[in-house]
Amino acid sequence: MKPSPSFPEPVLIETTEALAALCDRLAAEPFVTVDTEFMREKTYFPELCVVQLGGANDVAVIDAQAEGLDLAPLGALFANPAVTKVFHACRQDIEIFLLKFGAVPTPLFDTQVAAMVAGFGDQVGYDTLVSSLAGGRIDKAHRFSDWSARPLSRAQIAYA
Structure with missing residues (x-):
């Protein structure tokens, strides 16, 4: 089994100042990884709960x-x-970011679309790509967590 790469510990961002500092650091990166957790079950529009960002030296929730x-x-x-x-x-x-900011993040790269072009088939899951390409495993235990409940648990932050 391959050793796991070491990633920075995730940092929980709850203030505008901390977010601004994070975004300033990430603005110097060639790319950042992005994911969201949201609730949609009781609303017409998605309710943004968590944004995950990753760069070379930062992992933030x-x-x-x-x-x-x-x-x-x-x-x-x-x-x-x-x-x-x-x-x-x-x-x-x-959809969430278009509603929130009035624009689509740009430039944008979608790994699911890239995987389809590379022969992985339509709508391949991220966990399948991680397993196939890197030999890793993603614990999906908190995928259907209540992301609107506060405070966020350590397990939710680690999952995110």
């Missing part, structure tokens, strides 16, 4: 529902043409 948090630094990062935003199966994520 942004509590999008933290009191007083202004997501404007995230919107600026998503509009930065020098940083590619990497998503997997991003249709619902794009």
Whole structure:
């Protein structure tokens, strides 16, 4: 079995100042990875709960529902043409950010679309790609967690 790569510990972001500092660091990266956790069961539009961002030296879980948090630094990062935003199966994520910021993150790279072009078939799951390409395993135990409940648990933050 291959050794696991070492990733930075995830940092929970709950203030505008911490988010701005994170986005400033990530603006120097060639790309950032992005994912969201949201609730849609009781609303017509998705309710953004958590945004996960990753760069070379940063792994962050942004509590999008933290009191007083202004997501404007995230919107600026998503509009930065020098940083590619990497998503997997991003249709619902794009809807959220279009509603929140009035624009689609750009430039954008969708690993699910890339996997389809590379022969993995339609709608391949991220966990399948991680297993096939890197020999890793993703614990999906918190996939259907209540992401709107606060405080977020350590397990939710680790999953995110």
